[in-house]
Amino acid sequence: MKPDTPKSAAGLAIGLGLLLLGGIIFYDASQMQIPPTYAKVGPQAFPYFIALGLAVVGAYFAWNSWTPAARREIAAEGFTTDWRALLIIGAGLLIHLNILKPLGFVIAGVFLFMCIAFAFGSRSFVRDGIVAVILVVLSYVGFTHGLGLQLPPGILAGLL
Amino acid sequence: MDVLASLLQGFATAVTPMNLMWCLLGTTLGTAIGILPGIGPALTIALLLPITAKLDPTGAFIMFAGLYYGAMYGSSTTSILLNTPGESGSIITAVEGNVMAKNGRGAAALATAAIGSFVAGTLGTIAITFLAPLFVKLALLFGPAEYFALMVLAFTTVSALLGLSLSRGITSLLLGLAIGLVGTDVLTGQPRLTFDILSLLRGIDIVVVAVGLFAVGEALYMASRPDMRAGEIVPIRGSIFMTAEEWRRSWKPWLRGTALGFPFGALPAGGTEIPTFLSYFLEKRMSKKPEEFGKGAIEGVAGPEAANNAAVAGVLVPLLTLGLPTSATAAILLAAFEQYNLKPGPLLFSSSSTLVWGLIASLYIGNVMLLILNLPLAGLWVRLLAIPQPLLYGGILLFSTLGVYSLNNSTFDLVLLFLVGILGFLMRRYDFPVAPCIIGLILGRLAEAQFRRALTISQGDATVFFTHPLSLALLIIAALVFVGPLFYRWRAAKLQSAKTAG
Amino acid sequence: MNRRTLIASAVALLLAGGLSLNLASTPALALDELRIIAPAAPGGGWDQTARAMQEAVQSGGAVKAVTVENIPGAGGTVGLAQLAGQEQGKDNVLMVNGLVMVGAILTNKSAVTLENTTPIARLTGEYEVIVVPGSSELKTLADLVAKLKADPGAVAWGGGSAGGTDHILAGLVAKASGADVSKLNYVPFSGGGEALAAVMGGHVVAGISGYSEWEGQIKSGELRALGISAPERVAGIDIPTLKEQGVDVELANWRAIVAPPGLNDEQKKALLATVDAAVKSDSWKKVLAAKNWTDLYLPGDDFTKLVASENARVTEILKGIGLVQ
Numbered sequence: 001m002k003p004d005t006p007k008s009a010a011g012l013a014i015g016l017g018l019l020l021l022g023g024i025i026f027y028d029a030s031q032m033q034i035p036p037t038y039a040k041v042g043p044q045a046f047p048y049f050i051a052l053g054l055a056v057v058g059a060y061f062a063w064n065s066w067t068p069a070a071r072r073e074i075a076a077e078g079f080t081t082d083w084r085a086l087l088i089i090g091a092g093l094l095i096h097l098n099i100l101k102p103l104g105f106v107i108a109g110v111f112l113f114m115c116i117a118f119a120f121g122s123r124s125f126v127r128d129g130i131v132a133v134i135l136v137v138l139s140y141v142g143f144t145h146g147l148g149l150q151l152p153p154g155i156l157a158g159l160l
Numbered sequence: 161m162d163v164l165a166s167l168l169q170g171f172a173t174a175v176t177p178m179n180l181m182w183c184l185l186g187t188t189l190g191t192a193i194g195i196l197p198g199i200g201p202a203l204t205i206a207l208l209l210p211i212t213a214k215l216d217p218t219g220a221f222i223m224f225a226g227l228y229y230g231a232m233y234g235s236s237t238t239s240i241l242l243n244t245p246g247e248s249g250s251i252i253t254a255v256e257g258n259v260m261a262k263n264g265r266g267a268a269a270l271a272t273a274a275i276g277s278f279v280a281g282t283l284g285t286i287a288i289t290f291l292a293p294l295f296v297k298l299a300l301l302f303g304p305a306e307y308f309a310l311m312v313l314a315f316t317t318v319s320a321l322l323g324l325s326l327s328r329g330i331t332s333l334l335l336g337l338a339i340g341l342v343g344t345d346v347l348t349g350q351p352r353l354t355f356d357i358l359s360l361l362r363g364i365d366i367v368v369v370a371v372g373l374f375a376v377g378e379a380l381y382m383a384s385r386p387d388m389r390a391g392e393i394v395p396i397r398g399s400i401f402m403t404a405e406e407w408r409r410s411w412k413p414w415l416r417g418t419a420l421g422f423p424f425g426a427l428p429a430g431g432t433e434i435p436t437f438l439s440y441f442l443e444k445r446m447s448k449k450p451e452e453f454g455k456g457a458i459e460g461v462a463g464p465e466a467a468n469n470a471a472v473a474g475v476l477v478p479l480l481t482l483g484l485p486t487s488a489t490a491a492i493l494l495a496a497f498e499q500y501n502l503k504p505g506p507l508l509f510s511s512s513s514t515l516v517w518g519l520i521a522s523l524y525i526g527n528v529m530l531l532i533l534n535l536p537l538a539g540l541w542v543r544l545l546a547i548p549q550p551l552l553y554g555g556i557l558l559f560s561t562l563g564v565y566s567l568n569n570s571t572f573d574l575v576l577l578f579l580v581g582i583l584g585f586l587m588r589r590y591d592f593p594v595a596p597c598i599i600g601l602i603l604g605r606l607a608e609a610q611f612r613r614a615l616t617i618s619q620g621d622a623t624v625f626f627t628h629p630l631s632l633a634l635l636i637i638a639a640l641v642f643v644g645p646l647f648y649r650w651r652a653a654k655l656q657s658a659k660t661a662g
Numbered sequence: 663m664n665r666r667t668l669i670a671s672a673v674a675l676l677l678a679g680g681l682s683l684n685l686a687s688t689p690a691l692a693l694d695e696l697r698i699i700a701p702a703a704p705g706g707g708w709d710q711t712a713r714a715m716q717e718a719v720q721s722g723g724a725v726k727a728v729t730v731e732n733i734p735g736a737g738g739t740v741g742l743a744q745l746a747g748q749e750q751g752k753d754n755v756l757m758v759n760g761l762v763m764v765g766a767i768l769t770n771k772s773a774v775t776l777e778n779t780t781p782i783a784r785l786t787g788e789y790e791v792i793v794v795p796g797s798s799e800l801k802t803l804a805d806l807v808a809k810l811k812a813d814p815g816a817v818a819w820g821g822g823s824a825g826g827t828d829h830i831l832a833g834l835v836a837k838a839s840g841a842d843v844s845k846l847n848y849v850p851f852s853g854g855g856e857a858l859a860a861v862m863g864g865h866v867v868a869g870i871s872g873y874s875e876w877e878g879q880i881k882s883g884e885l886r887a888l889g890i891s892a893p894e895r896v897a898g899i900d901i902p903t904l905k906e907q908g909v910d911v912e913l914a915n916w917r918a919i920v921a922p923p924g925l926n927d928e929q930k931k932a933l934l935a936t937v938d939a940a941v942k943s944d945s946w947k948k949v950l951a952a953k954n955w956t957d958l959y960l961p962g963d964d965f966t967k968l969v970a971s972e973n974a975r976v977t978e979i980l981k982g983i984g985l986v987q
Contacts, residue, residue, distance in 0.1 A: 010590060018331065021335075025338060025353065028352065028353050029352070033987055035348045035983070036844060036984045038615070038616045038815055038847050039612045039613075039620060041615055042348065043345040043348050046341070046604075046608045050338050050341065053330070053334045054338065057327055057330060057331045060327055061327070079385060080387070081384050081385070082384050082385070082386050085383040086585075088383075089380055089383055090582075093557070093561075093578050097574035097578070098571075100571055101571060109558055112558055112561065113557075113558050114554070116550070116557050117550035117551060118550070119383050119550075120382075120383060120549050120550035120553050121549075122550030132554065135558060139559070139562060147208070149203075149566055151566070203703075206704035207704055209713075210717070299859065301863065302859075303860060303863055304849075304860070344769075346850055346852055348985065349769040349770075349823070349825045349850075351771075358735075358736060358739060358740050358743050358772070359735060361735060361736035361739070361770055362740065428858075482862070483879060484859055490855065491855060492704075495710070498954075499952065503878035503881070504878060568703075568740075569733060570733070617847075617849055617866060619815045
């Protein structure tokens, strides 16, 4: 069995993050208005329990990140991280959800597809574009006309 | 026998060319929507309802039933190949199935899933035909106290999925429980962790979390690891079909999965997910090589896939015999019955026997169709893995966002998907298993609601869990499952020390 | 570097384009198209009402394209917020709502209320039944009332979501029969199936639901209906009303249609005329018959008044139960 310890800095961050989450859940539960109930166990009991659990594991990870053993086994090291690709995908997803309604599913979908393909290293823009348009138009037509599911038409309303 | 005569009559109804066509249409469409994450049979049938209002009811129901079964077949495909479960009942399939696919055994995983689904679907249909009244009685025995005991039992199965590190597995489980808290409390209507955001009141959908953790998390992780991207995936290593060894390891899990799934489907609050957890746990426990679990053990695909299909068959039992919907899809089917002015229930079998028996007969036919449809496709589907990564992940994210958006027609769900995706990425990066998180999400909500319901009915008397015989029995089983391995380990250690001492 | 600026500018262009185009696409001519918002998932009562209305409007041919948009969540208050927000002032949007939304606004402490809509008309409704398992020792409503008065906690009611129609009826019945409303022992179940199973299995003492949902089980004798919440006996339903058994409660789980706020009288009249024509169409009448919906058409100001009185009644009972402070 490998020791339960990520890289110290990451471990500390994970531990503190879990503690914070536990704190938020605890606070939220403490602010609840509790209607009378026969159960004696109200809507706040379960959150308190989970908050306690998160606090315990959070403290464990935070504590462990300071022990020397933590430095031996490192979870996220020994490989390079392509932060640029991550950022492109993240930005792509965020832009996609913002343009989905105004510009419509077709344009947003093509944009997302090409953005992801680009992040994964593709530079064949023509190929990606053609694949994207085919996939997106087919699913748009299939869903709106086949199933009557409303996908946002956006500025291409009336065209498809 | 009366049943056999009626069934034969049903086959006569089902094999008319028109009804065969409806069955084919339903199974094909079902497979397609099963593949798409977020778009499930409930939504599809609901959207098809107005269109089918003018059809003959027998044809419409044959199509709906095919669609329901087909969705379960289809959802295993993307779970196995792309680590993107199409339906929540296939989440566990991704755990072993995707590893198998990465090892070049994707076709075998798809085949065991398809054959397992066929076995389960057919055995389930046989059970509907002959044992329906028995399971209906069982379903009504379960009240909130019994359900809670069942959830406790289901929770112990998490131990099979915690991975190598206990603290990481438990953290993942707790995160799932925490996500499950978000939304309106079922019992008191109080908002929890909603931060005054209206859209959070409806809670975070399981689909959003499953797609976020698996599909988006996986895409982000792969993008961040150029070293892993460089390694080429070989779609098929060894035989394209299942080897003799794989057959030998699959058939028992198929049967055990069926035995677990069917009764769960028949329970009013059973669902398709929990039997898949139980099946995975059982297979790992029964395996002679439990260490292979997590590294692509075929039993971990065969069992859960049989379980979810058997559960679908089980759902039809209370629906047809009592008019009792036990899943979202069943509730929509009930609305469909109403559309034709039919009342499911004890009277349905006598008042519309052509429809009921035609439907049951079409389930047998639909299962055969699905097997014929899916088995040869397995060889074709695995070629998906040969698609260049940029296009593959572009497609996965395109369909993931489409599916999640169409859940509620809300871009807010896409924001949630993005956030859960980041969580999934971080969990992968720091070696936290994602499966316990999903289990926590699904079981936590149910367990809490049933626990509090039971206590409400008993007016706060906590002994209900022990005075109801069924609840007590389930709790004892749960305790044995939990304590059993500890006891074995303790005894093994004692024997070991005795040996070294001697 | 070069590539990066290219992407950045492309993104900026896309964003800017999105914004300007969004502003340019103002709604088309009135009633060239009509959108009906169903503030629930496909398949439920509100969705079915919206789709039936869609068909009825389309059958008249007055409107070219009618679409249904589902915005589920939080008892319809998510859809309500959108109607009062981004749809404000649009005269080609309608939304289905009903009694459930009145309760949901209160329990969710929604900032937007039905005051932020333009009421058009009540369309249909359904009465609620109170049932016990077929094998229960409670034979009549009087038996149930007696048990309720003796010890409200001993009567565990099974029904739909907290603060919903079923819960409200349980509260009204307790109040009318002189039991302590604050001691009501109501157990909300998610989904009709679960509540039904709990009643049939005898896990709760009594159950409440819309009549049509449990009609089959009542007819087959697995459930015994003790009373229906209609003002008088309903044709074709052999169940005594609550009123005739001395419990002075009537409640219809009504469904209605409303428009966004900020419309002038003319726009309101036009929408009302469209709905009026649809309700009088053959298509609508057929749906009512097929789905067994009770016609409770009530247009205009009368409907506005009804919403106010229902709101007062629901607020009082939910406060009594303790769900709303």
